[in-house]
Amino acid sequence: MPLTYLVSGASSGFGAAIARRTIADGHRVIAAARRRDRLEGLRAELGERLLPLPLDVTDRAAVATLPASLPEGWREVDVLVNNAGLALGLDPAQRAKLSDWDTMVATNVTGLLHLTHAILPGMVTRDRGHVINLSSTAGRYPYPGGHVYGASKAFVMQFSLNLRADLVGTNVRVTDLEPGLVGGTEFSTVRLGDPARAAVVYAGTTPLTPADIAEAVAWVVGLPAHVNINRIEIMPTCQAPGPLAIKRRER
Numbered sequence: 001m002p003l004t005y006l007v008s009g010a011s012s013g014f015g016a017a018i019a020r021r022t023i024a025d026g027h028r029v030i031a032a033a034r035r036r037d038r039l040e041g042l043r044a045e046l047g048e049r050l051l052p053l054p055l056d057v058t059d060r061a062a063v064a065t066l067p068a069s070l071p072e073g074w075r076e077v078d079v080l081v082n083n084a085g086l087a088l089g090l091d092p093a094q095r096a097k098l099s100d101w102d103t104m105v106a107t108n109v110t111g112l113l114h115l116t117h118a119i120l121p122g123m124v125t126r127d128r129g130h131v132i133n134l135s136s137t138a139g140r141y142p143y144p145g146g147h148v149y150g151a152s153k154a155f156v157m158q159f160s161l162n163l164r165a166d167l168v169g170t171n172v173r174v175t176d177l178e179p180g181l182v183g184g185t186e187f188s189t190v191r192l193g194d195p196a197r198a199a200v201v202y203a204g205t206t207p208l209t210p211a212d213i214a215e216a217v218a219w220v221v222g223l224p225a226h227v228n229i230n231r232i233e234i235m236p237t238c239q240a241p242g243p244l245a246i247k248r249r250e251r
Helices: 013-024 036-046 060-064 098-126 147-167 187-192 195-202 210-222
Strands: 004-008 028-033 050-054 079-082 129-134 172-179 231-234
Touching (some): 004 013, 004 098, 028 036, 036 050, 079 098, 098 129, 098 147, 098 172, 129 147, 129 210, 172 210, 187 195, 210 231
Parallel strands (some): 004 079, 028 050, 079 129, 129 172
16 A cells, blocks of 8 residues: 655655655655755656655744645655754864754754654554654764764654654554664765765765665565564664773873
8 A cells, every 4th residue: 555755854865765765665755855946856756656845844833734734635644754854063062053053953853843743643543654763873872073963863762762652552653763874965064064074974984875774764664564663773884883982191
């Protein structure tokens, strides 16, 4: 049975890859993002089973009215993929811009909360659905300069588990996906503001790709309806958790 997906942050990276994979699997996608031109390009590429939806997840009013504003026949969302998110800066906390912190929280935390709040009641009423939240290994393993980005993704992890606790006994599933090093997206360019610096992040590595994340989404959704995958931590073979840092003073 074809499903209707709502994918935030669908104009590039994970979101665009998830849209492509989902439509290739025979489903429909409401592709939500801020960049209308990118969405129209996806529509031209993927056809009528993709519905472009210009949306900024930090616009509270637009998110709250989203379910009722969808065209007839698109209002029953079976799978919500909360993918919109970003990281800004790598300076230590004491030198970070407060505006960067605010933007990360508004998108990674508040935007995800509001979109979930808008879509979840319909899933519960229909007693079916799947919420997939894109977190990060940064929410589990700290690193210098990760402060608010990592904290926001830790919030997503815990929110996902608590959602599932509220939904126990229903047929609404919740999965937290936690990717590690992923290339082929705008993530590091947005974070560092410089494509050359961003390229250095992936030099000499074989990182995950957006298609790998889309594969994980397709797998968890395709499992039998009684199976809930709580969380998946995904890293490329060139990456692993490291030891605790110890700084020794020179004598």
